[in-house]
Amino acid sequence: MSRLYSLPLLFAALGLAALPASAQRRAGGNPFTPPAATIQYAPDRDFDLQHLKVELDIDWPNRKFTGASTNTVAPLRDKLTVLRFHAGKNIEVKTAESGGQALKFTRDGDIVSVRFPAPLAKDKALLVRFTYAGGAIQGGGFGQGDGFHWMLPNDQNKEKQGFWTQGETAGNREWAVTWDYPNDMTTTETITTVPAEWSVVSNGLPQKETVKNGRRTSHWKMTQPHATYLMALVAGPFDIKKDKWRDVPLWYVVPKGFASMIDASFSDTPDMLEFFSKITGVKYPWQKYAQNAMYDFGGGMENVSSTTLGVGNLTDFRSGFRNMASLNSHELAHQWFGDLVTCKDWGEVWLNESFATFMEVLYFEHSRGKNAYDREVDSNIRGYLAESRRYKRPVSTNLYRDPEVMFDSHTYPKGGAILHTLRRQLGDAAFFGGIKKYLTEHRHTPVEWEDLCRAFTDFSGINCEPFFQQWLLKPGHPVLEYDWKWDEAEKAVLVSVKQTQDTSDGTPIYTIPAKIGLIQDSLSRFEVTLNATEQVFKIKASAKPSAVLLDPDHDFLRELKHEFAPEERLAIVKHAPVGLDKTVAMQGLLADGASDTDIQAIAAVAKADALRFPALGSLDELGRLEREDLRSLWRGLLTHLSDARRGEAIRALGRLKHDPADAKLLIAMLSEKETYSNCGAIATTLTAWDEKAYATEIEKAKKLAQRPGRARR
Numbered sequence: 001m002s003r004l005y006s007l008p009l010l011f012a013a014l015g016l017a018a019l020p021a022s023a024q025r026r027a028g029g030n031p032f033t034p035p036a037a038t039i040q041y042a043p044d045r046d047f048d049l050q051h052l053k054v055e056l057d058i059d060w061p062n063r064k065f066t067g068a069s070t071n072t073v074a075p076l077r078d079k080l081t082v083l084r085f086h087a088g089k090n091i092e093v094k095t096a097e098s099g100g101q102a103l104k105f106t107r108d109g110d111i112v113s114v115r116f117p118a119p120l121a122k123d124k125a126l127l128v129r130f131t132y133a134g135g136a137i138q139g140g141g142f143g144q145g146d147g148f149h150w151m152l153p154n155d156q157n158k159e160k161q162g163f164w165t166q167g168e169t170a171g172n173r174e175w176a177v178t179w180d181y182p183n184d185m186t187t188t189e190t191i192t193t194v195p196a197e198w199s200v201v202s203n204g205l206p207q208k209e210t211v212k213n214g215r216r217t218s219h220w221k222m223t224q225p226h227a228t229y230l231m232a233l234v235a236g237p238f239d240i241k242k243d244k245w246r247d248v249p250l251w252y253v254v255p256k257g258f259a260s261m262i263d264a265s266f267s268d269t270p271d272m273l274e275f276f277s278k279i280t281g282v283k284y285p286w287q288k289y290a291q292n293a294m295y296d297f298g299g300g301m302e303n304v305s306s307t308t309l310g311v312g313n314l315t316d317f318r319s320g321f322r323n324m325a326s327l328n329s330h331e332l333a334h335q336w337f338g339d340l341v342t343c344k345d346w347g348e349v350w351l352n353e354s355f356a357t358f359m360e361v362l363y364f365e366h367s368r369g370k371n372a373y374d375r376e377v378d379s380n381i382r383g384y385l386a387e388s389r390r391y392k393r394p395v396s397t398n399l400y401r402d403p404e405v406m407f408d409s410h411t412y413p414k415g416g417a418i419l420h421t422l423r424r425q426l427g428d429a430a431f432f433g434g435i436k437k438y439l440t441e442h443r444h445t446p447v448e449w450e451d452l453c454r455a456f457t458d459f460s461g462i463n464c465e466p467f468f469q470q471w472l473l474k475p476g477h478p479v480l481e482y483d484w485k486w487d488e489a490e491k492a493v494l495v496s497v498k499q500t501q502d503t504s505d506g507t508p509i510y511t512i513p514a515k516i517g518l519i520q521d522s523l524s525r526f527e528v529t530l531n532a533t534e535q536v537f538k539i540k541a542s543a544k545p546s547a548v549l550l551d552p553d554h555d556f557l558r559e560l561k562h563e564f565a566p567e568e569r570l571a572i573v574k575h576a577p578v579g580l581d582k583t584v585a586m587q588g589l590l591a592d593g594a595s596d597t598d599i600q601a602i603a604a605v606a607k608a609d610a611l612r613f614p615a616l617g618s619l620d621e622l623g624r625l626e627r628e629d630l631r632s633l634w635r636g637l638l639t640h641l642s643d644a645r646r647g648e649a650i651r652a653l654g655r656l657k658h659d660p661a662d663a664k665l666l667i668a669m670l671s672e673k674e675t676y677s678n679c680g681a682i683a684t685t686l687t688a689w690d691e692k693a694y695a696t697e698i699e700k701a702k703k704l705a706q707r708p709g710r711a712r713r
Helices: 009-014 021-025 259-266 269-280 325-333 350-368 370-388 410-426 428-441 449-460 465-471 566-575 579-591 596-608 628-637 643-654 660-669 676-690 695-705
Strands: 047-059 064-075 080-086 091-098 104-108 111-120 126-134 147-150 163-166 186-195 199-202 205-212 215-226 233-236 238-245 248-255 289-294 306-310 341-343 445-447 479-487 492-499 512-519 523-530 534-540 547-550 559-561
Touching (some): 080 126, 111 126, 199 238, 238 259, 238 269, 248 269, 269 289, 289 325, 325 350, 350 370, 410 449, 410 465, 428 449, 449 465, 512 566, 523 534, 566 579, 566 596, 628 643, 660 676, 676 695
Parallel strands (some): 248 289
Antiparallel strands (some): 047 064, 064 126, 091 126, 147 163, 186 215, 199 233, 238 248, 479 492
């Protein structure tokens, strides 16, 4: 899930999935300490839910529906006379019956208790059917809660109509009477009647569709078991494009009028499917995959085989490179992690969300390269560290206020960074082999952390429980400080490392396989083990290094309190393997007044940093120096593969004196292939140089900088 009902600026800056609005509202306190937090377990079940059929008749003019839910259940214990189901406040239950016989029922909040005239036999399946009415309560959408949401016309968009459902964590009970908790899985089908001009998309495959008397009835069926919170419906007047990956049908669904954005938003879906299928060793497990962009929906929800997304996330090719790839890969990864295997209770939701966050980062490594992977890992760490200033908790916990608070920065970015840590510690062969074992052995079942730990341990032969105990079952993170000195007599580097985290709240002193990097003319790595509050490591070397890096490859989650010495910075810019360290060192040099030699060295690194996703961060600070001797650098970067780098070059040239040769280069960039933001930067630069002389070109640039109308709510 990545519900962005109200996108926090922090998460926008870091490129992370934002928290649900309900969790944001609670963020001021700590919802993981008593008395607000209580020990919570998955609820007891009376039956095994084997199949669920939901029939809805939509009364669009009155914003109401009537429905029937038929549950095929097998009692789990002998002689039960009462079975409990879930029904939300949006539903008025009219009748309950089984085998043609009316049954008495009572309600206590969301629990409907159905009484049978005779004791039921264990494991003997029976049908329990409810009829009901609902729809009066608007659910879901910009923090209003989950459930059944009407997409209502307004002054900005009078054509807007339809509805969608949102099930996680307990929203599907607002339109279906069933067992609505992830500790059971079932097959499902939906039969939905809507206005004839609407389309309906649901889980599984379409079975039959009829149009009669101005009404469309659409039947969808999912033949593979899944948690009921993953069941979903979207309906309305849609533009739909169909594609295929291998033998799997793909549906790209958007509101009428947004068809032109489908390719830029979704055409990399086949590549994501191929990558995730190969990296997990488990082919995409469902009958089809639909991506449904809806009005009023904030981010994304991984409904099984039918993800719901916010229409505001749709993009076009000129807005940037694959701007929906982060959200789309996150939700698609859930089809394995969260859908094929599902957390048994909400205290284990990291098994869904941490994996989706990490798989999103893995997809960036595949599609954008190492620099993008490194940047995403560091962004995840920073996202978690920001929250850790307010509270720390175990990633896996059954002590919490309510399920919604579990969707925080511990579950998303911290959990993702921990999986990165485990990957680096085990190595790719053992890590991905363990994932395949986990997904294969627990397919279509609810899972707990022990299931994942056992899969990694059994596959690799490495006991992974100590890793899980310190990283996932205890709060906090390692806080590291280090310094170093050169011992000329010993011809050795002495590296002092301290773990300074507060352990009074249960945070451990960590045991971490780590590396220390020595930079001479290149980087050399030396393996060490961090396992004490203070340690000194002696590393033999032929000469004093130019710089020393603890954890040079950013192999594990940590808060590193260390500033690079001024004399180390240039070597780090040149030789550090991770872009963040290069960038911090570059910024330090520029802030302290870099020498001409330093600036030319930085320029050489920037020139060689030619990938679409370069290692160095923004070069704007370098551009603000307004150095004429860097003009050739900026000219060369105008053709860089990175949209951001071209923008930095445009702005840097704009700070230099007007040169007609530069203006010619910028004008040549003006086309439908350049991004809106870079065309706007060209307009600004030409205006600053000579607004009158370039009036025609400035007008063209301004037109090319205009984005199409935003999605209307």
